[in-house]
Amino acid sequence: MIVQNWWLTTLLQQKYELCPPLQKDISCDVLIIGAGMSGLSAAAEFINKGLKVVVLEKNILAGSSTGRSAGFLTPDSELELSQLVRRYGLSGANEIWEVPVKGIEYIRKNVAQYNITCDFRIQDSLFLGIGKSGWQDVQDELKCRESVGFTNQELYNQQELPSIITSSGFNGAVRYDETYGINALQYAQGMKTVLREHDIKVYESTEVLKIEDHTAFTHAGSVKAEKIIVAIDKMSASFDKLANEVFHAQTFLSVSEPLSDKEVLTMFPNDQFQCWDSTLVYSYFRLIDGNRLLLGGGNGPTTFLPNAWYHEDVIAGVHK
Ligand SMILES: Cc1cc2nc3c(=O)[nH]c(=O)nc-3n(C[C@H](O)[C@H](O)[C@H](O)COP(=O)(O)OP(=O)(O)OC[C@H]3O[C@@H](n4cnc5c(N)ncnc54)[C@H](O)[C@@H]3O)c2cc1C
Incomplete structure (x- = not known):
């Protein structure tokens, strides 16, 4: 490494x-x-x-x-849409959601208008259920997206997952569009x-x-x-x-050696999604330029301790 x-x-x-x-x-x-x-x-x-x-x-x-940044251009953050609705109600969540949506549109417009080379790619999202509540979390997210009027999303259960992502670690997923990757x-x-x-x-x-x-x-x-x-x-x-009321949070990235097209196809048999899981300190991954897999995350203590620094052990946990 x-x-x-x-x-x-x-x-x-x-x-x-x-x-x-x-x-x-x-x-x-x-x-x-x-x-x-x-x-x-x-x-x-x-x-x-x-x-x-x-x-x-x-x-x-x-x-x-x-x-x-890991370059996920998506309105999703540590809190999914369903969690925003739970905390701030429908109109509050909408208001919060609209801010990054406008930001993404702004960046997308600039990339096109000024012809900026920055590995900008259309990359659909895959929100992956993990652990005991994972399947429920993805179903909640799907319902919430439908209730606020999004029309282009799809739910996958554990049996259907292998057709879109080759991993046995997840128990369901929601897929949706209008998200992008960028350097x-x-x-x-x-x-x-x-x-x-x-x-x-x-x-x-x-x-x-x-x-x-x-x-x-x-x-x-x-x-x-x-x-x-x-x-x-x-x-x-x-x-x-x-200033003193702002709290510290951090995440850790890793980038793989270039993968062969065959390896990429094995991992993503259907489409090259940007992915993250349903835990609060979530792990995330997506393909970037040169067929490299970017993979990031952390753990509870290293995410919130201001003096935690990059260590191979942190990213090794994320890889697992
Ligand atoms: C590892 C990592 C992964 C991330 N992944 C994602 C992701 O996938 N998607 C996403 O949406 N967000 C992601 N984020 C968060 C995202 O990068 C930040 O929210 C965003 O970049 C913040 O932009 P900013 O302009 O507010 O701050 P910054 O990018 O921090 O810009 C502030 C600038 O101010 C400069 N500065 C500070 N003090 C001074 C000074 N006194 N004088 C002059 N200049 C100064 C700094 O050098 C810096 O360039 C990630 C962040 C990290 C660290």
Whole structure:
């Protein structure tokens, strides 16, 4: 096993220009601090709006969570639709669901409009029941999806499962569409080119240390701006008073060696789904560029302990 960020390796397939750090004092109309999916999407909204826009990112663009993401473009999260409905009622769940649906559409539109190479693929979802409550969980999910008006989903029981996934570990599944896979780091670096072509100034390796009087100060320069959008992660209290109320959660990814077409067909005899199971700290897998299988997850303690770090044992448990 090689311990490294696989997505960084995939950047070597393309030509991206590194944007040097800010080293002077400048001013603009809109400053965006942090360029993960949020900051990038904010910046893209200002394309052709006639404003002077600057982006400051302390890493490379998407060098934090976005560039490490497993790239499941789906409105599903730790909570399935049925669980959202249980907790927030139908209209509350709908409202929450609509946010990622719009985000996915936005990303999809950008990939097509700007012709961004980022292993974007249509990848139907397979929500897999596991353990004692697994079969009930997938049936609940199916019922819920039907009750909110989704029409394109299918339920598989344990006997039917081998025709779509070759594993004896699951006891049922729901399949549905309008979900996609993406290499989010390549997407972000592609969007960097788009932003720069539209005269949006991007500075990488540029950490904002403080904001005072409409001015963001970095190690070697500053930006004075009429409006400042903060889209950073791991907020400190100096940026946001609610910072201490955000709790830590993390997940761990692995990427296989390339599989042969035969191996892929053995695993997915019907379609190459993106899959995850019905546990709270769920395991997930999908095929990515080069016939590699991305597989991720974790366990209870390593998901929520802030100082838990990548260890082969964690991913070995997920593989099992
Ligand atoms: C391993 C992993 C797998 C995931 N898988 C999925 C998935 O399959 N599907 C999904 O939808 N979500 C997934 N997620 C979650 C998803 O990646 C995040 O929700 C999303 O990327 C958050 O985007 P963001 O722009 O809010 O934050 P980030 O991507 O973290 O962006 C914030 C940016 O701000 C920068 N920054 C921070 N402080 C400063 C500062 N002081 N000055 C300048 N810049 C600063 C950071 O370097 C960073 O680039 C995954 C996350 C991880 C870690």
